[in-house]
Amino acid sequence: MNYLFEIERTEIMKVQQYYNASSLEEAYQMLLLSNKNMIIAGGAWLKLSVKSVDTLLGLEHLGLDEIVENKAQIEIGSMVPLRQIETNPALIELASGILPFAIHNVMGVPIRNVATLGGTVMGKYGFSDILTALLVMNARLVFYHLGEVSLEEHLNSSRKDKDILLKIIIPKSKMSGFFKKVAITALDFAIINVALSYSSDKIMISVGARPALASLAKEAMAYFNSQSNITDDVIETCANIVINELSFGSNSRSSAEYRKNLAKVYISRGLKEVTSYEN
Amino acid sequence: MKINLVINNIKKEFNVDPSEYLLDTLRNNHYLSVKRGCDSTSCGVCTVLLDGKPVPSCSILSVRATGHEITTVEGIQKEAEKLSGYFGLEGADQCGYCNPSMALAVYALKNELENPTDDQIREYLVGNLCRCTGYVSQHKAIKKYLGDKA
Numbered sequence: 001m002n003y004l005f006e007i008e009r010t011e012i013m014k015v016q017q018y019y020n021a022s023s024l025e026e027a028y029q030m031l032l033l034s035n036k037n038m039i040i041a042g043g044a045w046l047k048l049s050v051k052s053v054d055t056l057l058g059l060e061h062l063g064l065d066e067i068v069e070n071k072a073q074i075e076i077g078s079m080v081p082l083r084q085i086e087t088n089p090a091l092i093e094l095a096s097g098i099l100p101f102a103i104h105n106v107m108g109v110p111i112r113n114v115a116t117l118g119g120t121v122m123g124k125y126g127f128s129d130i131l132t133a134l135l136v137m138n139a140r141l142v143f144y145h146l147g148e149v150s151l152e153e154h155l156n157s158s159r160k161d162k163d164i165l166l167k168i169i170i171p172k173s174k175m176s177g178f179f180k181k182v183a184i185t186a187l188d189f190a191i192i193n194v195a196l197s198y199s200s201d202k203i204m205i206s207v208g209a210r211p212a213l214a215s216l217a218k219e220a221m222a223y224f225n226s227q228s229n230i231t232d233d234v235i236e237t238c239a240n241i242v243i244n245e246l247s248f249g250s251n252s253r254s255s256a257e258y259r260k261n262l263a264k265v266y267i268s269r270g271l272k273e274v275t276s277y278e279n
Numbered sequence: 280m281k282i283n284l285v286i287n288n289i290k291k292e293f294n295v296d297p298s299e300y301l302l303d304t305l306r307n308n309h310y311l312s313v314k315r316g317c318d319s320t321s322c323g324v325c326t327v328l329l330d331g332k333p334v335p336s337c338s339i340l341s342v343r344a345t346g347h348e349i350t351t352v353e354g355i356q357k358e359a360e361k362l363s364g365y366f367g368l369e370g371a372d373q374c375g376y377c378n379p380s381m382a383l384a385v386y387a388l389k390n391e392l393e394n395p396t397d398d399q400i401r402e403y404l405v406g407n408l409c410r411c412t413g414y415v416s417q418h419k420a421i422k423k424y425l426g427d428k429a
Binding site (some may be wrong): 013014015016017019040041044045047048056058060083105107108109110111113114170186199 | 296297298300307319320321323325331333334339340342343351354368384387402403404405406407
């Protein structure tokens with residue numbers, strides 16, 4: 001008898017029915033039927049976050065598990081497992097490989113064979129390393145009903161409409177990138193994560209796990225992009241603007257103050273690295 | 280719901296609850312080498328191979344595994360014996376609880392990465408925890424196993 005496991009299992013979700021949709025329209029219509037119908041992506045966090053489901057909708061047979069590359073962009077199906085993204089040669093080349101690198105920090109290979117990019121995007125997890133990296137890559141999302149929106153708009157939206165995420169589009173801009181995750185242990189969630197990209201003299205900066213959801217530091221980006229020369233002062237001022245414009249909180253992993261200090265250091269390092277700045 | 284799995288190259292049919300996870304289906308049907316640990320995707324002791332790739336069976340609904348090939352450590356018996364020989368030589372196990380999942384993960388690593396570096400070995404296995412050994416002796420044993428082309 002294992003009493004602890006018995007207690008845990010009483011709290012685990014109950015699914016009435018599992019249904020593999022044969023078309024997107026069928027999946028969408030079933031999704032609208034009940035508030036207790038939901039789509040399952042990778043399902044890695046399902047039992048930790050959901051208690052009761054009428055119909056769990058599978059999208060396995062709808063062709064959403066491919067990475068398609070063309071001249072202008074890379075399209076990642078919402079059901080593509082993280083491991084497939086981590087090992088994709090085109091994504092390893094893009095923006096100094098920050099997306100595969102951010103994924104590489106997510107727990108172990110087994111879970112990355114299960115978890116999908118679509119699940120990460122729709123989960124809007126505050127601890128996510130991946131969303132932080134995607135934000136500075138100008139990622140766009142394609143939904144079945146809504147159409148195309150930016151990842152930033154999706155993350156900032158409180159929209160509750162039911163929809164199906166089809167793919168994540170990343171433009172193939174020539175850019176350098178920087179990503180840093182700081183965690184207490186290798187498998188733990190981040191205390192802070194920072195991503196930067198630099199393309200055509202334009203910088204993008206995002207900070208996640210504050211512990212709030214990843215966000216672009218727009219004031220700092222505007223400041224940096226308006227400067228004609230990069231200097232130590234510009235870099236320091238930019239990092240200071242980031243920690244003042246974004247909110248940082250405290251939780252069991254870290255204080256807000258420590259998060260700010262870490263963010264400032266890694267934003268400065270990132271700015272130097274992506275711009276190849278040398279004093 | 281009825282599901283069809285191919286477990287260690289043998290076709291099987293089970294009746295499962297839609298909420299049931301692959302770990303429970305396997306253990307309920309006497310595949311007891313698949314261990315329960317954290318039950319929340321963190322420790323890796325429930326690892327099995329799904330179509331040759333290591334996955335945490337505690338996080339895959341059984342209904343989603345239907346039609347797929349599942350491999351437990353019994354399905355790679357010769358390779359597991361070879362690896363466990365090196366584990367013995369290096370003193371790389373104590374309680375043995377993580378050994379089946381570790382063997383499956385190492386087997387998957389061997390198939391996925393050609394001549395992996397030390398860092399690649401460590402990174403590939405970071406999700407398979409062992410609370411006894413401290414990993415150094417395991418790492419030595421795994422390197423010897425990977426270098427054994429016989």
